[in-house]
Amino acid sequence: MQDEWSKPVTVDEMYGGWDYETAVATLDRSLSPRPTESIFDEVGRLGVGPGDTVLDIGGRDGRHALLMAERFGCRAVSVDPVAENISSGRELVAGHECGHLVELRTGSIEQIPAEDGSFQLVFSRDMLGHIEDLALALNECRRVLTPGGFMVIFELFATALLHPEEQRSLCADTATVPERFSVSNFEAAVAASGLTVESLEILGSEYVEASQESGTAPNYLLQISRLRRAKESLLEELGEVPYRAMYGNALWSIYRMIGKLESRIYVLRRDDT
Ligand SMILES: C[S@@+](CC[C@H](N)C(=O)[O-])C[C@H]1O[C@@H](n2cnc3c(N)ncnc32)[C@H](O)[C@@H]1O
Numbered sequence: 436m437q438d439e440w441s442k443p444v445t446v447d448e449m450y451g452g453w454d455y456e457t458a459v460a461t462l463d464r465s466l467s468p469r470p471t472e473s474i475f476d477e478v479g480r481l482g483v484g485p486g487d488t489v490l491d492i493g494g495r496d497g498r499h500a501l502l503m504a505e506r507f508g509c510r511a512v513s514v515d516p517v518a519e520n521i522s523s524g525r526e527l528v529a530g531h532e533c534g535h536l537v538e539l540r541t542g543s544i545e546q547i548p549a550e551d552g553s554f555q556l557v558f559s560r561d562m563l564g565h566i567e568d569l570a571l572a573l574n575e576c577r578r579v580l581t582p583g584g585f586m587v588i589f590e591l592f593a594t595a596l597l598h599p600e601e602q603r604s605l606c607a608d609t610a611t612v613p614e615r616f617s618v619s620n621f622e623a624a625v626a627a628s629g630l631t632v633e634s635l636e637i638l639g640s641e642y643v644e645a646s647q648e649s650g651t652a653p654n655y656l657l658q659i660s661r662l663r664r665a666k667e668s669l670l671e672e673l674g675e676v677p678y679r680a681m682y683g684n685a686l687w688s689i690y691r692m693i694g695k696l697e698s699r700i701y702v703l704r705r706d707d708t
Contacts, residue, residue, distance in 0.1 A: 465648055468640075468641040468644040468645040469642070470642065470645040470649065471646060474587070475503065477587055477700060477702065481556060481702070483507045483509050483555065483556055484507055484508060485507070485508035487507070487509040487510070487555040487556065488510040488512065488553065488554050489507075489509050489511045489554060489556045489557075489558055490511075490512050490513075490514065490553070490554040490556070490557045490558065490579060491503070491511060491512070491513040491558045491560070492544050492547065492558070492559050493514070493559060493560070493562025493563075494515055494524075494539075494558075495513075495520045495524070496521075496523045496527050497511075497528050498527060499513070499560060500513035501527065501537050503558070504533040504537050505532075505533045508536075509536070509555075510537070511536060512537075512540060512554070513538070513539050514539075514549075515541070516542065516543045521539050521541050525539060544559075544563075544566060544572040544575055544576065545566075545568065545572060545575060547575045547576070547578070547579050549579045551578050551579065552578075552580065553579050554580055554581065554584060555580075555581055555584050555585070556584060556586070557576045557585075557587070558587050559586065559588045559589070560588075560589045561590065561591070563588065563590050564591065564612065564616070565612065565615075566612060566615065567612055569614075569615070569620075570624050570627060570628065573625060573628035573630060574629075576628075577628055577630055577705055582705055582706075583705060583706075585633065585704055586701075586703040586704075588700065588702075589699075589700050590615070590698070590701070591687070591691065591696045591698055591699075592616055592617070592696065592699060593616035593695065593696060594695055594696065594697055596693070596694050597695040601690070601695065602616060605683055605686055605687065608683030608686075609680065609687060616696075621701075628703075629706075629707070630703040630706075632701060632702070632703060633704045635699060635701055635702075636699065636700040637698075638699065638700065639694070640694065640697070640698070641698070642691075643688050643691045643698075653685075655684075655685040655688045655689050655692075658681065658685040659686060659689065662682050666678075
């Protein structure tokens with residue numbers, strides 16, 4: 436960050452000529468970041484409604500499928516490969532008033548358990564980072580879309596501020612494929628997939644800022660501090676994988692806040708109407 440200024444700050448400038456309390460108050464002002472749920476405004480803008488069927492690929496326990504069914508009156512299928520996600524999702528769906536509109540299926544983006552042309556929209560939130568073969572994944576999404584259908588993708592990408600070593604260890608701790616952090620790699624795969632980019636929204640750190648302001652997310656910096664300071668005892672208490680996953684998840688959000696990672700929403704369209 437300092438590199439963008441032409442000269443260093445002097446001691447006189449650092450401690451005189453401006454008011455620290457005023458600056459703190461200025462930074463206490465919210466910039467009104469959009470919350471994470473605002474991604475569903477994008478889905479609404481695409482006209483999803485009753486009569487449509489949406490696929491949430493990598494949908495974990497079906498929570499977002501339920502949310503879309505509730506908000507748009509559509510049917511929704513949530514596909515995830517992890518057995519625990521499907522079994523906890525079954526309880527969630529059974530206890531939800533829109534559960535009759537939602538179906539959970541075990542499967543993966545590389546082999547989506549659905550017929551060709553089954554969905555008006557494919558929703559993919561924060562899951563493509565786990566995928567080795569992006570071309571195969573996008574091809575599958577295109578296959579299950581109706582012609583003219585849309586894909587809404589929320590993903591994180593590296594900025595120039597993320598150093599290669601930071602990327603390597605973050606990816607190792609979060610089961611992320613390093614190439615998935617590359618915008619150019621992603622856009623080349625989209626171009627080859629037969630899907631076209633309808634719109635792109637660069638959100639940067641907005642969602643994570645909103646979750647910090649609302650208190651709906653943990654204090655990631657405090658988590659990292661504790662994970663580092665009590666590494667040996669926490670490793671023993673939690674086990675290696677949870678320790679690394681918690682460390683990676685916290686760092687993931689901190690990197691978003693300090694601009695090493697940026698969030699983007701791509702809307703893609705299957706054009707062959
Ligand atoms: C970070 S979570 C995001 C879950 C959900 N989309 C959300 O936004 O809360 C990543 C999800 O991707 C799923 N996933 C991992 N590999 C996958 C694959 N090959 N195909 C489909 N889903 C996958 C994981 O099981 C997990 O539920």
